[in-house]
Amino acid sequence: MEALSTERFGFFRVASLSGDPRVASVAVLDFGGGRLAETVDGRAPPLPRREKWVINLSTQFGCPVGCPCCDAGGDFRGNLSMDEILAQVRWVRARHPRLADRCKKLKVHFARMGEPSLNDAVPRAAAALPELLPSGGLHCCVASVAPRGRERWFADLLAVKRRHFPGRFQLQFSIQSTDAATRRWFIPVPHLDLSELARLGEAFVEAGDRKVGLNFALAEGSPFDPRLIAERFDPARFLVKLTPLNPTAESVRHHLASLLRTPRQREIEPAARLLAREGFEVIWSVGDGREDRIGSNCGQAVRRLRPWAVLA
Numbered sequence: 001m002e003a004l005s006t007e008r009f010g011f012f013r014v015a016s017l018s019g020d021p022r023v024a025s026v027a028v029l030d031f032g033g034g035r036l037a038e039t040v041d042g043r044a045p046p047l048p049r050r051e052k053w054v055i056n057l058s059t060q061f062g063c064p065v066g067c068p069c070c071d072a073g074g075d076f077r078g079n080l081s082m083d084e085i086l087a088q089v090r091w092v093r094a095r096h097p098r099l100a101d102r103c104k105k106l107k108v109h110f111a112r113m114g115e116p117s118l119n120d121a122v123p124r125a126a127a128a129l130p131e132l133l134p135s136g137g138l139h140c141c142v143a144s145v146a147p148r149g150r151e152r153w154f155a156d157l158l159a160v161k162r163r164h165f166p167g168r169f170q171l172q173f174s175i176q177s178t179d180a181a182t183r184r185w186f187i188p189v190p191h192l193d194l195s196e197l198a199r200l201g202e203a204f205v206e207a208g209d210r211k212v213g214l215n216f217a218l219a220e221g222s223p224f225d226p227r228l229i230a231e232r233f234d235p236a237r238f239l240v241k242l243t244p245l246n247p248t249a250e251s252v253r254h255h256l257a258s259l260l261r262t263p264r265q266r267e268i269e270p271a272a273r274l275l276a277r278e279g280f281e282v283i284w285s286v287g288d289g290r291e292d293r294i295g296s297n298c299g300q301a302v303r304r305l306r307p308w309a310v311l312a
């Protein structure tokens, strides 16, 4: 556990700093008025940070989506401005002043608190990253549940991808299940269906680009039909990523149990084999168990400071 800091950085205060520096340090940045955002300065063990550095940014103060597996929902206080998003980058950069331009792979994820596509400042913030982090290894990654009605935002993001991150950008869709009703429960806002995700995602994979990730944080009982994936998505443009369901307060409250990182993980091996036969790259992203033990999953650090922020 890192020491608590109350240090001031311009227009925010570091309200807490937790985690394990060997895996991920999670800061809660206090921008005033009860607006708290988590920022993660992470690594990819066992690689040293100079080989791979992972920065994870919040785009919203809380999250209006309120997925039942995530602690980021519950006390939504609006969007971060572009300057506030970039302030997170500056803070992480200042922790390792000699690494920003010499790190081999520097991944900036817009994947912490908030649904990025609900914040119009995100594409502009992504476009500003190469100036702040002048590393040849800079990669940008955006994870989204793909809410309905945000086509214009994705078009803006696509333009940023083309201009600033050719071959170094990844879009990820958080899908959770192949069953529409289950998806409606796990993603409680109107969102794109599988066919619509396929059409939207295809545009993001041009010559030399990374495939779009189809992320499934599988809970026990969540339908996962590989044939539906194979029917709708092109394995030349999409990969499948299987991840554990994080043991957040909301997951526990909703009695959700992860399939991955448990003996029941074997149950989805046949589905993964079918996808592989269909030509899909299947990534078992079981991560590092220390992330769970140190409570570094999305929303957990803010929730520790604001335990009353529980979803209705």
Ligand code: SF4
Residues within 6 Å of the ligand: 063, 064, 065, 066, 067, 070, 071, 072, 073, 112, 113, 114, 115, 145, 298
């Ligand atoms: S998983 Fe993403 S969209 Fe869902 S509540 Fe958490 S931050 Fe929001």
